[in-house]
Amino acid sequence: MSQPAPEPGLDANFRLAMRRLAATVSIVTCKDGDGRHGITATAIASVCLEPPTVLVCINARTRLYTKIAERHRFCINLLKTCHIELSRQFGSRDLAAGRFTTGDWTELDDFVYLRDAQANLFCSLQKVVEVGTHGIFIAAVERLGVASEIDPLIYQDGRYVTAQDTLR
């Protein structure tokens, strides 16, 4: 098979393409002796149902990357549309100091989680696959919290949107 050379402008076009990949916004959290840690993430996928397994991609330069790699326990909190400000706060380095000062955060065993999230996935790390600047954290879901309401906060084309149920 021929190996096509990478296109000129590949990086810029990849960013453009990824703006078209609408994704649910979550805040990934963990806690340790230093306190609570968390970041906003959209690169999350359901891997398989048996056993319940998810993955999340995290930048290796974040503190959370190191903390999860050490602690092995973390929570994925799927956000609702009312959580835009929380998402901004956990997504901005400038607002890092204020994280966990607003929002309905509470603790359970080794976890810190957002009580009014759409869902809380309490995860046990199984494996980290390092790829370029990021790690793929593959985790078993040990416990779950699920709200009755289905109202995901979605990120698309650099902005927050919600779902509109007009398709058949």
Add this chain to the structure above:
Amino acid sequence: MSQPAPEPGLDANFRLAMRRLAATVSIVTCKDGDGRHGITATAIASVCLEPPTVLVCINARTRLYTKIAERHRFCINLLKTCHIELSRQFGSRDLAAGRFTTGDWTELDDFVYLRDAQANLFCSLQKVVEVGTHGIFIAAVERLGVASEIDPLIYQDGRYVTAQDTLR
């Protein structure tokens, strides 16, 4: 650290939680001497920008799993809202025979792709991580097609939706 026992009903609750994870719908395709192969997929994530890398989770019982593992080249076609019927066709085992008979499919080198998709990611497989019933296919993006329109087909709570730009 204590290891909490898995909750009763964990599997059922995991399915409920995953219904809250709205995701863009894609059709993943590859071709070989036997012809064209493809399935609908929603477990797709951007891994990192440098180098451009994506992942897709694929059930090990599908033919596509074997084909991509053999060929190493595949295309992720991000669907638009007009592609609902295509998504159903590539997502149903019953409709497998009719795949590629409708839709604007064409070929380029080792790839078969959907010309009017939101974006086409022409991928070169780097690694497969096997987890339970599925494999995580991690791939470098070698080439890209990007449409000007941003109009992702989104799957949420077992149905197709589109984005509504009402949030600030």
